[in-house]
Amino acid sequence: MSAPRALARPVLLRIAAAAFLALWLLVALFPLCWTALMSFRNPVDALSSDPLDVIFGATTFAHYHAVWVTHGFWRNFLNSMMVTAGVVTVSLSVGTLAGYAFARSDGRLAFALLVLALIFRALPHSVLVTGYLPVFLDTRDILAPLWTSWPTAWLFAFLSPEPPTLYGQPWAVIAVLVAINQPFTIWMMRSFFRNVPTEIDEAARVDGCTHFGAFRRVVMPVMWPGVITTGLFSFLLAYNDYLVTALLLDAQSQTMVPAISQFMNRETRAADQIEAIAAAVSITAPLFVLVMAFQRQIVSGLTAGAVKG
Amino acid sequence: MRTRSFVLFVAPSLVMMALFIAAPLVSVLVQSVHQTRTVFQDTVVESCTPGFLAPTCVRETRRIPVLGADGRPVTETVPVGFEAYRRLLEPDRVMAALAPGGGGLEAILAIDFYRALRFTLVFTLATLPLVIGLGLAIALAVDGLARAWRGPVIFATLLPFVITPVVGALSIRWLFLGDGILARLIEWILARDIAVFAQGWTIELLMMFYRVWHVAPFAFVVFYAGLQTVDRDTLESAIVDGASRFERLTAVIVPHLAPLIVFVALIHLMDSYRVFDEIVGFSSQAHVISLQWLTFSFLMPDETGNRAITRAAASSMLTMIGIVVLLIVPLRRAWRDQRGRR
Numbered sequence: 198m199s200a201p202r203a204l205a206r207p208v209l210l211r212i213a214a215a216a217f218l219a220l221w222l223l224v225a226l227f228p229l230c231w232t233a234l235m236s237f238r239n240p241v242d243a244l245s246s247d248p249l250d251v252i253f254g255a256t257t258f259a260h261y262h263a264v265w266v267t268h269g270f271w272r273n274f275l276n277s278m279m280v281t282a283g284v285v286t287v288s289l290s291v292g293t294l295a296g297y298a299f300a301r302s303d304g305r306l307a308f309a310l311l312v313l314a315l316i317f318r319a320l321p322h323s324v325l326v327t328g329y330l331p332v333f334l335d336t337r338d339i340l341a342p343l344w345t346s347w348p349t350a351w352l353f354a355f356l357s358p359e360p361p362t363l364y365g366q367p368w369a370v371i372a373v374l375v376a377i378n379q380p381f382t383i384w385m386m387r388s389f390f391r392n393v394p395t396e397i398d399e400a401a402r403v404d405g406c407t408h409f410g411a412f413r414r415v416v417m418p419v420m421w422p423g424v425i426t427t428g429l430f431s432f433l434l435a436y437n438d439y440l441v442t443a444l445l446l447d448a449q450s451q452t453m454v455p456a457i458s459q460f461m462n463r464e465t466r467a468a469d470q471i472e473a474i475a476a477a478v479s480i481t482a483p484l485f486v487l488v489m490a491f492q493r494q495i496v497s498g499l500t501a502g503a504v505k506g
Numbered sequence: 507m508r509t510r511s512f513v514l515f516v517a518p519s520l521v522m523m524a525l526f527i528a529a530p531l532v533s534v535l536v537q538s539v540h541q542t543r544t545v546f547q548d549t550v551v552e553s554c555t556p557g558f559l560a561p562t563c564v565r566e567t568r569r570i571p572v573l574g575a576d577g578r579p580v581t582e583t584v585p586v587g588f589e590a591y592r593r594l595l596e597p598d599r600v601m602a603a604l605a606p607g608g609g610g611l612e613a614i615l616a617i618d619f620y621r622a623l624r625f626t627l628v629f630t631l632a633t634l635p636l637v638i639g640l641g642l643a644i645a646l647a648v649d650g651l652a653r654a655w656r657g658p659v660i661f662a663t664l665l666p667f668v669i670t671p672v673v674g675a676l677s678i679r680w681l682f683l684g685d686g687i688l689a690r691l692i693e694w695i696l697a698r699d700i701a702v703f704a705q706g707w708t709i710e711l712l713m714m715f716y717r718v719w720h721v722a723p724f725a726f727v728v729f730y731a732g733l734q735t736v737d738r739d740t741l742e743s744a745i746v747d748g749a750s751r752f753e754r755l756t757a758v759i760v761p762h763l764a765p766l767i768v769f770v771a772l773i774h775l776m777d778s779y780r781v782f783d784e785i786v787g788f789s790s791q792a793h794v795i796s797l798q799w800l801t802f803s804f805l806m807p808d809e810t811g812n813r814a815i816t817r818a819a820a821s822s823m824l825t826m827i828g829i830v831v832l833l834i835v836p837l838r839r840a841w842r843d844q845r846g847r848r
Contacts, residue, residue: 206650210751214647218659221644224719225666231687232677246685291518298515307512310520312841317527319776319829323801324822328530330805331537331815376526379519408511437670439783440798444805454670458786461676474680477673484668492661495668499724500731 229481236260236475240467243474260468260475264460270476272449273456276367277436280452283371284435285428288378293424295379296386297412301395311387314380322377322440329373330444333363365447373441378434382427385498389423390416426498429491436484453480531826538590538819542583545572590820594619619821622800623828629714629796630778630832636718637774638767641725646755648726649733660727667723675787678716679703706793713784713794721777725770732766733759765843772836779829797825 206214234251235243242254264270299307332339340360344353353360363369393416401411417424436454443455457480460473488495546569554563571579596617603613614620648659666674681688682702693700702708736759744754760767782798785791791799804818 211650214650217643218647218651221640221647222659222662225723226662228674228677228681228719229665229669232680235680244685246690248687248690251687291522295516295519298512302512304509304512306509310516314523315837317523319779319833320527320531321780321798321801321822321825321829323782323798323805323818324534324826325527325530327537327801327805327815327818327822328533329526330813330818331542332533372522373526376522379523379527383519408515412515433668437672439672439786440802444802454672457672457676461789470680473676477676480670480673484670485665488661488664488668492657492664495664496660496727496731499727 232474233478233481236471236478238471240471243471244467260471261479263468264472264476264479268460268472270453270456270479273451273453274479276446276450277452277454280367280370280374280442281432281435283368284374284378285431287371288375288382288431289424289428291375292379292382292386292427293417293420294412295383296427297390297416299383299387300390300393301398311384314383318380318384325373325377326441326444330364333369333445336361336363364445365450367446367450370442370445371435373445374435374438377441378431381434382431385427385430386423389420389427392423393419422494422497425491426494429487429494430498432487433484534819534822537815538823539585539587540583541586541590541816542581545580545582546570547572586816590816591824594817594820594824618795618800619824622795622797625710625794626779626781626796626798626828629710629717629781630775633714633717633721633778634771634774636714637721637725638770640718640722641770642729642763644722644726645729645733648730660730663723663726665723666719667721669720671720671783672787674720675713675716675784678712678719679788682712703788703790706790709788709790709794713781713788713790716784716787717778717781721774725774728766728770729763732763736762768836768840772833772840775832775836776829779832797821797828801825 231251237256237258237260238251238254239257239259242250245251245254265274299311337360340353343349344360397415397419398408398411401415402408406414438452439454442452443458446452446455453476457473457476460469460476548567549570550565551568552563552565554561556562574580596619599617600614600620602608603610609616615624644663648656648663651659669677680686683689689700689702692702702712740758741754744758749757780798781796782802785794785796785799791803795803801818801821804814804821807813
């Protein structure tokens, strides 16, 4: 549909808008491109005061080799993948159920819970981590009575020889991140489920499905776009997190983002800084692929909460 | 949906939130007024050295930790009241600063908590209009763009949004570090040497720039979606009434986007009050700290391996009170709108 003539913009305004967009794109992309470029250069070129040295310097993969092989960044990568995969899976299974219920319920209880979730969404994460940390450090002592007193001892001893320490356990961090992400997931899922007409579930109920059966057989199959979108945002939260993972994981189970600070704090040789840059680019690369593949879903997710409210 | 099945559906999610959000809040409250410390006892020790006629003996009282049955020092948790809050807020120093000749605001801002509070609030409130303005401007510009161009522009715009905050902050920091390209550019323009990371205010400006760069894409996408639903008839009647382009923007488009602007502002208030990753990325803790960073630094083990849990809990509680105060006005408005619509 072409715009009516009166709505069409004058040439001058269009040029100004295009120039503004070009400037924004430069600002948006330049730091990322420049950083990526630096990671492939020898320190003498990358840190040179002449930008031409950075652009036309010799290409080297030495820093990536140092980061991934010498400093074992692949271990952090695996940890990141484990935590992220866990968060996405659990977050979606728990959040989809709740989001569906909230979308199909207009009661006072549902509304109050949604507002409560919004307040939880606003809590700074450091507040929550302060609550976990002392408990996680001491779980062995706190849980010890369960392993020693007779009514439960046999059961817990069967599960694990001694009480676990939650500090440094990836699955404990997964649980924490899922909970932190839950308010957001519920709100987003709810707005997606609201777009699925109620008649679908009612038809399935009339045909003899239980509520859960209708959800599983009829509603879920049309909900995949919404699930993928919400999953993407869970992925971003878990993958990008610094605060929670830095405090609750130890050196062996550390994920990529907190691990980058070990490269930053060691900037004594010229190569150290370029290695930090190579590590940063390594963290960014999967996100780049993610936007390439799922641009449409990310856009629809960002607008889901706002427009359909 | 009947209440019973509603409860069954939301139960797993509620349990997670109760266990990992509500319970920690209670635990933080309790910890902020309690302190766990090693139990010491005073023991009189007599040490003697051989001497002529009689050995020389010295009796002294030593404080030594009490060891439990397992050989580890016994710890006790005692209520300390508002001691930790007092040590954070330092009312004595504030009063002294407010007294004539006490140094005034500058002396207050030398206290860590007020330093963090000042930065967090300035950061939150200064970036808010910038994010909304830039987001709206990009949305309007993209809306006027030929369709074929929109996809690539949206793709490029999303990149600053999805990037890991610490990494994004780092990538901007490196441009200004040492002989970084933008540092060189500014030196060339000003024709003098600069050191961007040597003083607080330049770091603060960079952090705000980073945050606007990071969040404007989100505002853009929301506003862009809103622009697609602007009522064309209203726009056309505005033209018939002789409204200029700018009047149409302020009288038709912005009111149409108003709920979205409130939404973006609310989310941005929540998120930028949590400012933390910037401090890590720009390594600014010597000059600029935020409330979340303050708690984080208490939680990290110090040189002796101790974590200042009580003070962390107190600073957490104060941080939480801050966000509640900040959000109470927008939340009440949203609540009334929601009631009005039902």
